[in-house]
Amino acid sequence: MTLKEYVKDRTVFLLTNFILFIIVGGIMLLVGINSQTVLLIFCIWFCPLILYMWIEYFKQKVFYDELTSITENLDQKYLLPEVMKEPETVEGKALYEVLRQANKDMHEHVKSYRDRENEYREYIETWIHEIKTPIASTRLIIENNQNDVTRNIQEEIKKIEEYIEQVLYYSRSNNVSKDYLIKEVPLVDLVRKVIKRNSRDFISKGISVNLEKVEGTVFSDAKWLEFILNQLIGNAIKYIRERNGKVIIHTVRNEHNIVLTIQDNGIGITEKDIHRVFEKGFTGENGRQVGKSTGIGLYLCKKLADQLGLGLTITSKAGEGTKVSIIFPLTNVNFMQ
Template sequence: MDLKIFIKERIFFILINIVTLAFSVSLLRLLNVQWFPIIFLTVINFIGMLSFHIYDYIRKKKYYDEMTINLEALDKKHLISDVVEEGKFLESSLVYNIISECNKSFNDEISKYKRNNSEYKDYIEIWVHEIKTPISSCRLIIENNESEITKSIKEEIDKIENYIEQSLFYARSSTLEKDYIIKKLNLYEIVGSVINKNADFLIKNKVKINIDNLNKEVYSDSMWLKFILGQIISNSIKYMNKKNSELKFYCNENKEGIILSVEDNGIGISDKDIDKVFLKGFTGENGRKFTKSTGMGLYICKKLCEKLNLGISIESVEDKFTRVSLIFPINKIMNFS
């Protein structure tokens, strides 16, 4: 609490006190009162007024300083009402009541938002499961009526399934801590499973697969890790424009942990876009030029990696390569063992 502000706030009251004191002195002199009692009364009055203001300043400064310190110490500022106490002066009671009411209203809004978000998540999950039925029916019809046209339809259905899966995992990402099982995984098996799932897409685009040094064990959630790798593969295939397209999967190990890299020899990413690829909805030049991208794939991957305590990074050189790396920290691995 600043002393200048305190004095400025009370300047009118102080001036009234001085004027009143001056008027009292003048009146006493007109009544022929001697100077000694006048001076004595003036000094007593002045000391009393000064003492009151000093006391008031000290108690208010202590209260507001404690409030400021508590606020600065909080990571979540909206919890200030939990650490603020009601003071012994009027303004502190008003401030305390206002903060309490605001906090109650804020908590009510959060509860409302959580309910709406939970309902939306439940709806998405139900919708995803329901829509799988007509998609499965479409696949069955295609298998029984194979032709060039049905092959093209199957490719579009694969894309639809990918977007549906993306929406499901995005809806679940906010409550990931309730929906994952950490266990020991073999990266060779995980990568192999994801490659098999995307086999048709890889074969159609004539992508050569190169696997090296993947026999590593890490701790993570199998379902979420497969989704992340699936999104990275899908992204790589979108931006391949070479006859000899190649997708490499390999592992390195250092002091920080095990690093799984997925590298393609596609069109690459420009220097001005490379720092933005994990932003929500960012498509960049490649997204607008080569394909209609949603800009959500890598954003969701980044979000899920943070929830799973995994690192994720990207390197690229235009017209040469793009490398996305997943880092499984050693300390995180050891914590689960």
């Protein structure tokens, strides 16, 4: 609050006093009272008034400056009523009560939406658990009736399982800290496990896999890392050339981190799309061409990597391929954010 703003806010009050004094002073002059007496009355009238307004201005300025400072330093602005001091002025107390009521109402609304979110997430997780039973039964039926048709069905079942897994990890992505176990993870074992999981797709598309010096051990959650790596390798398979496709996986150990890179010679990503691939729901030109993209996979990978304390970068050139790197800090624990 500036002095100019304060005076502007009190303009009507000051004008009223000046008009009243002019009327009173005019009457006094008309009845023969000398001008010195009128000037004395002016001083008696306005000196205490101006002094009072000056003191009030400084009190309000201190209050609002403190309020502004607290608000600027708060990450969660709605906590303002809980940390601010109760003001002494009537106006300040009224504002304080309004903020307290608004804060209380906001907390109730947030709790309501949070309860709904948790309820929905629990339902999704329960549904995923239940859907695994008929899928397992379908796989058993396929194993006992092997032919070209059932093999094709099995491939579709695999895709369904991957989408279900994606839904599960998406529903848990805001609560990673409640569902992780940090331990030593040998990268070569992790990579081989994911490659084996996608072996049918590699074989059916004639894609070769080259593991170039994949080594090193990191500290993270193996389950979440497997999901991220499976999404990245799945993308490489999806957007690779039908024949003569190649996926190269290697690690580089630096002073402060280990970088695991997945490189393919697929269709690549255009320059205008490369900066948006981690956005939720973004599919770009490749998504429209291939027609199988949801725009969730890379978004989810980035979100989980951030929460696990990992880096995730992507470089690409249209028509030449894509390179995705997971950066593991060389610490004993990748702390959750």
